[in-house]
Amino acid sequence: MFGAALLCFYPYLLSLFPCSNSYDLVRDYSGPSFFNGWDFYGSWDNLTLGDVWWLDYASAIQQNLAYVNEHNRVIIKVDNVTTVPFNEKRNSIRITSQNSYGVGSLWIIDLTHLPHGCSVWPAFWSKGPHWPDNGEIDIIEGVNLMDTNQYALHTLPGCSQPRGVWQTGASGETDCSQPSGCVVSERSPSSFGETFAAAGGGVWAAQFDVAGIFIWFWSRADLPPSILQATATSSIDISGWGPPSASYPASGCDICRFFTAQHLVIDITLCGIWAGLPAVYNPHCLHSGSTGRCYDDNVVGPGSPKYDSAYFEINYVRAYTTGGPAPTSTPSSTLVNPSSISTALSLPAPTNTSFFPTIFVNTSLNPVIGGVDIMSCQFSFWPW
Secondary structure, three states, X not given: OEOHHHHHHOXXXXXXXXXXXXXXXXXXXXXXXHHXXXXXXXXXXXXXXXXEEEOOHHHHHHOOOEEEOOOOOEEEEOOOOOOEOOOOOEEEOEEEEEEEEOOOEEEEEEEEEOOOOOOEEEEEEEEOOOOOOOOEEEEEEOOOOOOOOEEEEEOOOOOEOOOOOOOOOEEOOOEOOOOOOEEEEOOOOOOOHHHHHHOOOEEEEEEEEOOEEEEEEEEHHHOOHHHHOOOOOOOEEOOOOOOOOEEEEOOOOOHHHHOOOEEEEEEEEEOHHHHOOHHHHHHHHOOOOOOOOHHHHHHOEOOXXXXXXXXXXXXXXXXXXXXXXXXXXXXXXXXXXXXXXXXXXXXXXXXXXXXEEEEEOOOOOOOOOOOEOHHHOEEEEEEO
16 A cells, blocks of 8 residues: 655645645534534435334424433434334434535544444444445444444445555455445444443544545544544644554545545434344344344334433534535535645555555636536556
8 A cells, every 4th residue: 555645745746735634624513503404314214224214303303312412412312212013113313414525524523322232223424415326434333232333435346445554443345336335343442332332432533535535433531632622613633643443545446436525424223234134133132032033123112221222422523624615515516625635645654655646636727616626536556
């Protein structure tokens, strides 16, 4: 893989893309105004075929499945009050950010609790307008009684995670077009389930950049100073973050080809094509009920105590940029300032630097907003 930080030492590239570790805040989602920037799904789970009905805004508020608690934290949860009859679905929440965020973005989420339990499948992820054509980034995802988080990208064929990337996580499937996506498992303890909450929660950060997609996780006790000192109005410096948990460098996946601007998504489904798959469900949850079936033993019947822990508790979600235009709801017109192209280029170098990227960018100005049109950027990776 290539040493992205080395690019900063080449004068020609410096003249085009000055290296920067600093990101400017463009949106803070927190406190009483949190839900103002999100759309509620208001339909059944037609994505992962889960046994839930994702409520609209009015119903979610009325049923107390989406609210801000006494600690000023956002709660997004599964219905644990209703007794669900057979052949019916249980109510839950899926929200999607109204803004989309283009290449050159950084997203941070701080939580104190993640949904967990048999049949429970929570996720914090991003997507383009058309799946899988415009890409998907899974930042937080797990099922049932897992105690470690799983990362993944989902794309059309042609995108993969190279071998030997600089990351702390463990790579699994490397072809991002496979049903599982290209998967990395978090190695750090307390990144999911009961242990996550017991450790006081934690923080994830995802960098969406032309040089690649990079995701970090820190448990509460291990937060870097820049995260601890960040506020709802401040910029943030990523230079002290060290290696990411998951690394998807552009040497294996042309980011501008496989990803457009991304909407952020938070949801909880139940059972479905992962949590309810017998090979996944049975090892930990087979004896959670009398039938051994995910839907019958969990979704049907009383909601408590089965779903008492099926909730997100969120301190904030923040979106940052390196100085490009504000986020937009029209991904096809999203632009980034030339300075934002360098964001991931300042990552510390991995031990294997056998590849050096040659970057060709169409720098023609958009007639509305000056900048680099990310839809036309191109990358070529050649041996050193």
